[in-house]
C-alpha cells in the first residue's frame with residue numbers, strides 16, 4: 001500500500017462539515033478518487049457537533065417537556081413531569097454520535113479516504129496534512145475544496161469564560177440551568193437558545209441591536225415571534241445597543257442604550273450569539289491567488305477561487321451560513337471539477353429555518369426585498385388561528401404569508417411562524433423552484449385537516465379569496 005507521502009487523489013477536501021462530507025460523497029459517485037482532511041476527532045463539522053444537530057436535540061427535549069407540562073389542557077395527565085438535564089445531554093450526545101458514525105460509514109462505503117489532521121494548501125496540486133502526534137505529510141491532488149467552516153465571533157471587549165460569559169458551544173454543554181440568562185443577539189442561534197432555556201426554566205432576556213428578533217427575516221415574522229416570546233415570559237429588548245459588560249461573582253451586568261434611554265440588565269449567565277467568522281487562517285492561502293474579502297474566500301458561481309483547481313464552499317464563503325447551503329455548494333464545486341459544468345446555487349431560493357417555539361421558516365424574498373427589486377407585490381396571509389389542524393394541536397400562534405408578484409402571480413417568497421413551520425416550508429421551497437404561481441398552489445389539493453392547508457389559504461389570500469377567514 002502507498003505511504004501517505006506518495007498518495008494522490010483526484011480531489012482533496014479540507015473540512016468534513018456538511019459542505020465537505022457531502023462534496024466527498026458526490027465526488028465518489030462521480031468516480032473521483034477522494035480524500036477528506038479533518039482536524040476534529042470525528043467528521044461532521046460544526047453542524048453535527050456544535051450546531052444544527054445538538055441544538056435541535058435540545059429543542060426537541062424542550063418541546064417534549066413543554067408538551068408534557070401542558071398535556072392536561074387536552075385531558076392527558078402527566079404527573080411529576082421533570083427535566084433530567086444529564087439524561088437530556090446523553091440523548092443529545094447519542095444523536096450526534098449516531099450521525100457521526102453514519103458519515104464514517106458513508107465514507108467507507110464510497111471508498112473516501114479520511115485523513116486525520118490539519119490540512120493546508122502546499123503549492124499547486126498539493127495539500128499538506130499535519131496529524132496530531134505524527135509526522136506531517138503531503139498528498140498530491142488534481143482539485144482541492146476548502147470547506148473549513150466558521151468559528152465563534154467574539155464581541156469586542158467581552159471575553160468568554162465558559163461560566164458567566166458563554167458562547168453556543170458552552171451553552172450546549174451547560175450542566176445546570178441558570179436561574180437567569182441574558183442572550184445577546186437575536187439571530188437564529190440566539191433565539192433558539194432563548195427558547196430552549198425558557199422552556200427549561202431560566203428567566204430569559206434577549207437583547208438585539210436591530211429593531212426586531214430574526215432581523216434578516218420578513219418584518220412580520222420577527223414581530224410575531226416577539227409577541228409569542230413575550231407570552232412565554234421571554235423579555236425582548238430590540239433596538240438596544242450593549243455598551244458594557246461587567247462580570248461579577250454572582251453574574252453579569254450589561255449596560256445598554258435603548259432609543260437613547262440607558263438600561264441595566266442583570267443575569268446569572270450571558271450568552272453571546274453575535275455570529276461567526278470564516279475559518280481561513282493558516283490554510284496556506286498567502287502563497288496562492290485565493291482572494292479574501294472581509295475574511296471570506298471569494299468564489300464565482302461554480303465555487304472556484306482565483307487559484308486554479310481550488311474551490312471553496314460553506315461558511316468560509318460569503319453566502320448564507322447554513323448547512324444545506326454548504327452541501328449544495330459542495331455539489332456544485334464537485335460537479336464542476338468532475339465535468340466542467342454544474343448548476344449554480346440559486347441564493348434567492350434558500351429555505352431558512354429557526355426551530356424555536358413557535359417555529360419560524362421562510363424561503364425566497366421578503367416583502368421589503370421584493371419591493372426593492374422593483375416588483376409590484378401582492379401578499380396574502382392566513383392565520384393558524386383559523387386552521388382546524390392548528391386547533392387540534394392546541395397551537396394557533398402565527399401565520400403563513402405569501403409574497404407574489406402582481407403580473408403573473410409567481411410566488412416570490414413564503415414566510416411562516418407557527419407549528420411545524422420548518423417542515424411546512426418544504427412545499428414553498430418546491431413551489432419556488434418550480435416557479436409556481438399562487439393559482440398552482442391553491443389548485444393543488446391540500447389534505448384536510450393539515451397545517452399545509454394554511455399554505456393554500458394564504459395563496460388564495462393573495463386574491464382575496466381565502467375560505468376560512
Ligand code: FAD
Pocket residue numbers: 014015016017018019020037038039040043044045046047048050051052053055117118119120147148149150168189279282283313314315316321322323324325326
Ligand atoms: P463546518 O460545519 O464548520 O465544518 C468545517 C470542518 O472543517 C470542521 O469539522 C473543522 O474541524 C474542519 N477544519 C477546519 N479547519 C481545518 C483544517 N485546517 N484542516 C482540517 N480540517 C479543518 N445551519 C443550518 O442549516 N441549520 C441549523 O439548524 C443550524 N443550526 C446551527 C446552530 C448553531 C449553534 C451553529 C453554531 C450553527 C448552526 N448552523 C445551522 C450553521 C451550520 O452549522 C453551518 O452553516 C455549517 O456547519 C457550515 O458547514 P461547513 O461545511 O461550511 O463548515
